[in-house]
Amino acid sequence: MYDLSTLLQFLIGGLSVGCIYGLVGIGYSVLYNSSGIINFAQGGFVMLGGMLTYIFYSLVGVPLVLAMLAAIALVSCLGLAIEWVVIRRLRQRNASVHIMILATLACQILIENATLHFVDDKPHSIPYFTPGPPLQFLGVAVGLQILWIIGISLLLVFLLGLLYSRTKFGRAMRACAINPEVARILGIKVERMVAAGFILSAALGALGGILITPTQYTAFHIGIPFAVSGFIAAIIGGLGNPLGAFIGGIGLGVLQAVGVVFIDAGYKNVVAFSVLLLLLFLRPQGLFKSLVE
């Protein structure tokens, strides 16, 4: 059996990856809060965030911070492009939400294959934001990048909470998801809000990818696992509730760590998904109340 510090070490690892699931889950919630759409290309945004930062930093030679900002900007533009080229056209043809969700999955596969074709199939990484040895707490090593991940995630959750509860823009976004027709009657440009939702969710996905890449790696195929885990986080938390998605992500990450500790690394998803199933039976609406339902 493991000693306490090893257990805590696993939990810290689970917490940091859980934050990323949470960030991906927040991306789903942000888009859901403006359009009612689930965007499965969210995993592609995560992958591209890390991959484009790697390209700008390692191949082009741009300073790391600028490389990150450029990656976020480009991925945000991609989010907008998906909204313009795919979602808006489908809406104009009165496609159901299910069709639009399927179209976002197609976008995810396109992003993945384009990356394989135009970059390569190898794993790539970027440096830690702050170089230096891990901090030691109670015999547990906490990498500085993990602190970045947790800190930025908490900041984003706080800022999104303010956006949705305090700003006219955030409330209008939610109104578009709750009842787009009434939102239009009140003068809200629904298409613009949906586009803003895509930009924001893409930026959040890219940021998640950038945060996690130094602790592991990025490669063309990492998007779908993150998309699935992030989606689960969003469902656990109550789809449409960013704070819920974040807590759901942390819950999922920690559960996976528990699975590794008490059973076996191979069973981490068995434990996590068993708990998810149990939760869905007991509380299908998620742990927290949606902001739009």
Place this chain on the structure above:
Amino acid sequence: MNTSALLRSNGLTASYGHVEALKPTDVMVGPGEFVAILGPNGAGKSTLLRAIMRLIASSGELYFEERSIAREPAHALAALGITLVPENRGIFGPMTVRENLDLGAYIRPPSARPEIEGDFEAVLALFPRLKERLAQMAGSLSGGEQQMLAIGRALMVHPRLLLLDEPSLGLAPRLAAEIFNALGQLNKRGLTILVVEQKAPLALALANRAYVMRTGKVIATPDPKDITSPDALAHLYLGEIH
């Protein structure tokens, strides 16, 4: 051409797919009027309101203060001063009453803050029950309170023309009367109102003019004062199409 019209349609039609739900329709609403649109289920009343609000594909002419709005996007109408209280209210359930009312003023610029505050107070004076429930989730309000909120939110747009689709739907008679009493007060203060209503006596008690619709077209334009009995109304609904 009637130059005094606030809203005027000429040959307005609308379809759902291949079904023509609104046959060429001419309606006119003058400034300060209270106009009722009556008719049985499926007569095209709601379709007419949705076509005016540009919420469904329509053709024909549509003017607001003699400016053509037939090609305007739906979201542009609020800024012109036209808004709709939709059927089933369309309140934002997961938001508070206050947030719903604030969203009514979405298109108004920050410089209009004093006027917005004035309208907010006026809404609370008209519907005092909302004042006690400002922090409550709108979805947890009773049906009558939700209708008050929907009307209050529409008033926050500061409209010059208020359209309402079945405001009494699903309400107890006492509450329906309360809602129409409020609409009467708003009309007395100068707000122009076009209301679709199945409970005809409520609307006719306030209306200056009425249109009766059946099978997607206007079949009569009776003087509300002449419809004094249920029989007269039944004759209008079921009688020969003139």
